[in-house]
Amino acid sequence: MLTGLFFVVCTLVLSGFLIQSAAARAADGAKKSVGAVVTMQLDLNALMNSGKGGTPANGLSPGLIGPNGDLHIDLVDRICESPVVVQCNYTTQGGAAPSSDIKLYQPPGAQSGGVDFFQGDGVRDLNAVQDFRNGDSKLIAGTGIGPDSPADGVVIEKRLADANHLKVGAEVHFKIGELDPSLDHTKEFPYTVVGIYSSDKASATGQNVPAMLDPGNQLYFTAAGASTLLGKTGDGVVNQATFTLADPADLGRLKADAAAAGADLSIFPLSINDKEYQTLVGPITKTAGFATVTVWLVSIGGTVILGLIVAFSLRERRKEMGVLLSMGEKKPRLLGQHLVEVFACAVLAIAGATAISTVLSRAVGNHMLAGEVSSAENAPKDNTPDHSSTFGASASGAGSGSDTPTVTPISKLDVHVSSSDIARIGAAGLGIAAAATLIPGIAVLRLNPREILTKGD
Amino acid sequence: MTAATTATTDEKAAKTPVLQLAGVSHSYTSGGRKRMILKNVSQSFQSGRMYAVVGPSGSGKTTLLALASGLDTPVAGKVRFRGDDVAEIGLGRYRNRHVATVFQNLNLLNYMTAVQNVVSAMEITGARGGRKKQRAEQILTRLGVEPVDQHRRTLQLSGGQQQRVAIARALACEVDVLFADEPTGSLDQDTASEIVSVFQALAHEEGKCVIVVTHSREVAAAADEVLRLRAGALVRG
Numbered sequence: 001m002l003t004g005l006f007f008v009v010c011t012l013v014l015s016g017f018l019i020q021s022a023a024a025r026a027a028d029g030a031k032k033s034v035g036a037v038v039t040m041q042l043d044l045n046a047l048m049n050s051g052k053g054g055t056p057a058n059g060l061s062p063g064l065i066g067p068n069g070d071l072h073i074d075l076v077d078r079i080c081e082s083p084v085v086v087q088c089n090y091t092t093q094g095g096a097a098p099s100s101d102i103k104l105y106q107p108p109g110a111q112s113g114g115v116d117f118f119q120g121d122g123v124r125d126l127n128a129v130q131d132f133r134n135g136d137s138k139l140i141a142g143t144g145i146g147p148d149s150p151a152d153g154v155v156i157e158k159r160l161a162d163a164n165h166l167k168v169g170a171e172v173h174f175k176i177g178e179l180d181p182s183l184d185h186t187k188e189f190p191y192t193v194v195g196i197y198s199s200d201k202a203s204a205t206g207q208n209v210p211a212m213l214d215p216g217n218q219l220y221f222t223a224a225g226a227s228t229l230l231g232k233t234g235d236g237v238v239n240q241a242t243f244t245l246a247d248p249a250d251l252g253r254l255k256a257d258a259a260a261a262g263a264d265l266s267i268f269p270l271s272i273n274d275k276e277y278q279t280l281v282g283p284i285t286k287t288a289g290f291a292t293v294t295v296w297l298v299s300i301g302g303t304v305i306l307g308l309i310v311a312f313s314l315r316e317r318r319k320e321m322g323v324l325l326s327m328g329e330k331k332p333r334l335l336g337q338h339l340v341e342v343f344a345c346a347v348l349a350i351a352g353a354t355a356i357s358t359v360l361s362r363a364v365g366n367h368m369l370a371g372e373v374s375s376a377e378n379a380p381k382d383n384t385p386d387h388s389s390t391f392g393a394s395a396s397g398a399g400s401g402s403d404t405p406t407v408t409p410i411s412k413l414d415v416h417v418s419s420s421d422i423a424r425i426g427a428a429g430l431g432i433a434a435a436a437t438l439i440p441g442i443a444v445l446r447l448n449p450r451e452i453l454t455k456g457d
Numbered sequence: 458m459t460a461a462t463t464a465t466t467d468e469k470a471a472k473t474p475v476l477q478l479a480g481v482s483h484s485y486t487s488g489g490r491k492r493m494i495l496k497n498v499s500q501s502f503q504s505g506r507m508y509a510v511v512g513p514s515g516s517g518k519t520t521l522l523a524l525a526s527g528l529d530t531p532v533a534g535k536v537r538f539r540g541d542d543v544a545e546i547g548l549g550r551y552r553n554r555h556v557a558t559v560f561q562n563l564n565l566l567n568y569m570t571a572v573q574n575v576v577s578a579m580e581i582t583g584a585r586g587g588r589k590k591q592r593a594e595q596i597l598t599r600l601g602v603e604p605v606d607q608h609r610r611t612l613q614l615s616g617g618q619q620q621r622v623a624i625a626r627a628l629a630c631e632v633d634v635l636f637a638d639e640p641t642g643s644l645d646q647d648t649a650s651e652i653v654s655v656f657q658a659l660a661h662e663e664g665k666c667v668i669v670v671t672h673s674r675e676v677a678a679a680a681d682e683v684l685r686l687r688a689g690a691l692v693r694g
Binding site for chain 2: 319320322323324325326327328329330448449450453
């Protein structure tokens, strides 16, 4: 009976441990697979409050941000060298004005005329752009934009290439696409088409839709190339930088490294977004939490029930213990003998539990996890503002892409028994055995052999 | 040390009682009233002698045995073993090394065989020498337990055989004083006589001090000395 009850307790506790271990492994795997994206971009309010923004007093036109609002590529590159950063990207959102050798793509029915621009985004790595990550856009010729791409490289959409009869290797010119009147809008800057991509996004058919918003007029430059068309000189500036961390907990280290690299984090704050990670591990974390509660309840309940059984057993064996005491046997040794007997039952039960718990925890864990996943999918979506959007610039453009989770929650538990699991259940099982024996065993220490063995006339 | 001094020491040791009750008193509280069972009992017991303690029911015979055997502690007075206070020796150690008891209800471990009962006693009391199983079989054989019965569970043995196993268990402890509480109470006449003979042999041939609590006139008649408990006092005859 004792072994049977121990078997049930150990099986439930070990199953809980296995679910916890599987959840922990899944969480580690999720961290490695998605990590957490930290965004760095200008906080306009902080800039203005600091007095470093563009004002007539410092020679700038009202409404312009000024050079202190520029996030320089060389600074971002230094931050990218932080050991906690596993992937790094940055974007420059801007525009490019057409020139004599490249015209805007006009979808059928669109009305041409007026001032209009290409949307020209500077990127560090084209593959990290969300449209390319999720397959909405695909490179169909040439190369993309990478950290080692020439500064004058440009990737254009197929519709634009067809409309202008351009192929990879063609040289094209763009003018500055920034409205600042102090800039020279007549100068043409040479670029080389290094790649052509195809977007699944259809062109808008309305007459009043600006050509800039047509997917065919989306250009991708290097960050330096896009900066040139913003009228910036030097190494180039970016609107937003993203740093992917292996572990969300590394944010503090990244902030320290960024400050050491010279970043003013009051103006360019670092905001973490671990929604993908939370989406992946949310249900499994809840399942692990339930498993933890189960482990504790079963452990406590098991200890109480086993304690009662042991107490009953001690009561039944009072005479035997009295006989042994009458021969001078020591009470601690009597208790030790009982402990050894209970341990023997526990060892047998642990062995049995080890054999069956994998199957049980896999079945129960996956069933519970399926329920949690279903609940998570049916739950109302969180509409709280994205922490990474501390500045008006949208993160849904060419940058790291929208931070809206594109992952699905983990829905399968990888359950297997490891030596550490066996060690844990061994420790728990023997701990329960010890508690269940020693607590009622206090009665043994109060035994009086005479009371047990004689009538005491 | 001279030969004369050695002889004097041996004589003194021989005269020193193996067990001594010195002004022992004991009482119980029952129904809110204190009842005195033993009053200032003093008695010496020598090795090589068999004693019978008799008295009416409720006179305190079993209490006397419990105090003398270290199962209980007197409220006053001392129990001395070879001159040393057993409280100082330690009751557990005293029971473990120096005395053994054959209980009225035997208290054998029924899930064990006769041999296992004897061997377990040897293990607990730390009896010297190896080959415990063979020694247990020898003791049981000497006490008249047939070899075929020695390896049966005690519950399957007759009352007389169980009594012999209980005595064998006590003997296996290699002690100086053997207590027995009503050892023949549930036995037929012939078996009782055999058991009494065993006690006599243990006292006279092996030099043990045997103290038997009994109601039986036959057992009392076989003893070297009869002690009577009356109104809490222990008197001879």
